[in-house]
Amino acid sequence: MVSGEKSINLAILDVGLGNTGSLKGALESLGWDPLLVSTPREITNASHLLLPGVGSFRAAMLRLKQAGLVEAIRGYAQTGRPLLGICLGMQILASWGAEGGGKEGLNLISGKVLPLQAGAGIRIPHVGWNTVYLQSKHPLFDDTKNEVDYYFVHSFAFEAEKKNQVYSETVYGVRFPSAVGRENVFGVQFHPEKSQKNGLQILDNFCRWDGSC
Amino acid sequence: MRFDPGRDVGDPIKSSQVYSDQDADELILLNIGGMKEDLQLFSQTVREIAACCFVPLSVGGGIRSLQDADTLFSAGADKVVVNTAAYHETNIVTEISQKYGTQAIIISIDYRWSDGGPRLFSHGGSKEENITLKKHLENIAGKGAGEIMLQSMERDGSMKGYDLELLQTVAAMVPAPIILAGGAGNFFHLVEAFQSGADGAACGSLFNFGDNNPLRAKAFLKNYKIPLKTI
Numbered sequence: 001m002v003s004g005e006k007s008i009n010l011a012i013l014d015v016g017l018g019n020t021g022s023l024k025g026a027l028e029s030l031g032w033d034p035l036l037v038s039t040p041r042e043i044t045n046a047s048h049l050l051l052p053g054v055g056s057f058r059a060a061m062l063r064l065k066q067a068g069l070v071e072a073i074r075g076y077a078q079t080g081r082p083l084l085g086i087c088l089g090m091q092i093l094a095s096w097g098a099e100g101g102g103k104e105g106l107n108l109i110s111g112k113v114l115p116l117q118a119g120a121g122i123r124i125p126h127v128g129w130n131t132v133y134l135q136s137k138h139p140l141f142d143d144t145k146n147e148v149d150y151y152f153v154h155s156f157a158f159e160a161e162k163k164n165q166v167y168s169e170t171v172y173g174v175r176f177p178s179a180v181g182r183e184n185v186f187g188v189q190f191h192p193e194k195s196q197k198n199g200l201q202i203l204d205n206f207c208r209w210d211g212s213c
Numbered sequence: 214m215r216f217d218p219g220r221d222v223g224d225p226i227k228s229s230q231v232y233s234d235q236d237a238d239e240l241i242l243l244n245i246g247g248m249k250e251d252l253q254l255f256s257q258t259v260r261e262i263a264a265c266c267f268v269p270l271s272v273g274g275g276i277r278s279l280q281d282a283d284t285l286f287s288a289g290a291d292k293v294v295v296n297t298a299a300y301h302e303t304n305i306v307t308e309i310s311q312k313y314g315t316q317a318i319i320i321s322i323d324y325r326w327s328d329g330g331p332r333l334f335s336h337g338g339s340k341e342e343n344i345t346l347k348k349h350l351e352n353i354a355g356k357g358a359g360e361i362m363l364q365s366m367e368r369d370g371s372m373k374g375y376d377l378e379l380l381q382t383v384a385a386m387v388p389a390p391i392i393l394a395g396g397a398g399n400f401f402h403l404v405e406a407f408q409s410g411a412d413g414a415a416c417g418s419l420f421n422f423g424d425n426n427p428l429r430a431k432a433f434l435k436n437y438k439i440p441l442k443t444i
Contacts, residue, residue, distance in 0.1 A: 016287075020287075021260060021263045021264070021287065021288055021289030022263045022264075022266075022267075022270070022289045022291065024264075025263055025264035025265065025266075025267075025289065026267055028264070029264075029265070029267070054286070054291075054313050054314060054317055055312055055313050055314055056311070056312075056314060059311075059312065088314075123388055123389065123390050123412070124388070125314070125315060125316035125359050127316050127359060127360065127390060128238070128390075128412075128442075129238060129442035130442075131443065147443065148443050149442035149443050151268070151269055153269070153291070153292075153314075153316040153317075154314075154316065155314065155315065155316060191269070191291075193267060194267060194268055194269045194291065195267070196233070196236065196267050196268060199267065200267060
């Protein structure tokens with residue numbers, strides 16, 4: 001490791017949308033030093049921004065709006081610096097989400113977040129380990145194996161407008177995008193921080209990513 | 214151990230880390246002194262476990278309000294396990310599911326067989342609830358439980374195998390995945406649980422005592438063609 005390699009300004013957005021503790025712990029176990037941030041200024045200062053999230057789409061967007069963070073996150077994304085959304089954090093990258101009554105998202109990746117149409121007899125939410133089928137190469141999947149399992153917990157799924165922005169798919173009754181990306185913005189439906197070694201690899205890749213692909 | 218007499222099986226933080234490294238799919242941590250003990254103290258343990266475990270962590274014991282759940286989620290819990298509150302304060306279940314999503318709540322049902330039927334208990338198994346299983350499931354339906362954990366009190370710690378009797382009944386009544394708890398004593402008990410249709414099988418004594426671990430359990434299940442995760 002070259003000296004200074006780990007000196008990035010790694011920020012985890014922490015606005016009470018749940019579960020920043022385990023993400024922070026996972027990053028620390030990899031030797032990174034994440035900061036929990038909650039203001040537009042801190043987001044502006046970040047070199048790498050993580051959007052975690054548990055909860056409902058609408059509630060999350062209202063919370064971000066209230067805190068004046070919608071523009072801050074969009075502004076950050078425009079700088080070309082790496083942004084990773086996890087679970088609900090991935091879903092709110094979309095243009096619109098149906099959960100909680102319908103709400104516009106951050107609109108960083110074109111698409112809608114709709115109820116997972118798993119079909120009759122298939123239990124919702126989709127909770128548990130499931131296989132991720134890689135669709136195209138991306139730096140965040142470097143050194144991970146194809147067709148291995150990651151941990152999912154969700155009832156809604158991303159419907160990407162552009163097929164080439166879907167980097168992996170997963171099957172739960174239906175095929176849905178489990179990773180989406182556009183330039184420096186990336187989102188994963190699963191929880192890398194809960195997916196043991198492959199998940200940790202993705203987080204480590206993110207911290208080493210310069211936002212280009 | 215959930216029900217009297219309790220047995221000390223060591224440090225929850227060290228054990229959790231080992232189980233996480235040994236490829237456990239998920240950890241469930243229950244604060245068995247739930248009613249009396251300080252939630253802040255418990256949340257500190259949760260925080261320490263979350264810092265070293267990279268698998269899903271479900272925690273419960275003594276959750277009586279949305280604020281209690283907030284405390285545990287912010288400590289790193291992925292899901293909370295609610296039992297007592299699901300009987301008389303179902304609004305708490307609704308509040309938690311509205312804020313964190315239904316997948317973030319497990320409703321645990323502690324029961325014992327008596328006169329040919331299951332009797333339900335709250336408060337860590339100490340108080341019998343005067344309600345049938347069917348009615349209880351009706352009451353909590355639509356309140357936002359993402360998973361149901363069926364905990365057989367008689368089998369807990371017995372290592373005699375899971376109680377499979379209620380699985381079909383409950384599965385027919387609720388759309389949520391079902392976790393069986395209480396009684397796993399060998400790997401074949403896990404096979405039975407999955408072959409009977411359980412979505413999850415919780416193990417305590419199986420791994421706490423003896424030389425068994427999640428890696429070996431899963432190697433065994435693989436021989437029975439039980440679908441497991443690929444890593």
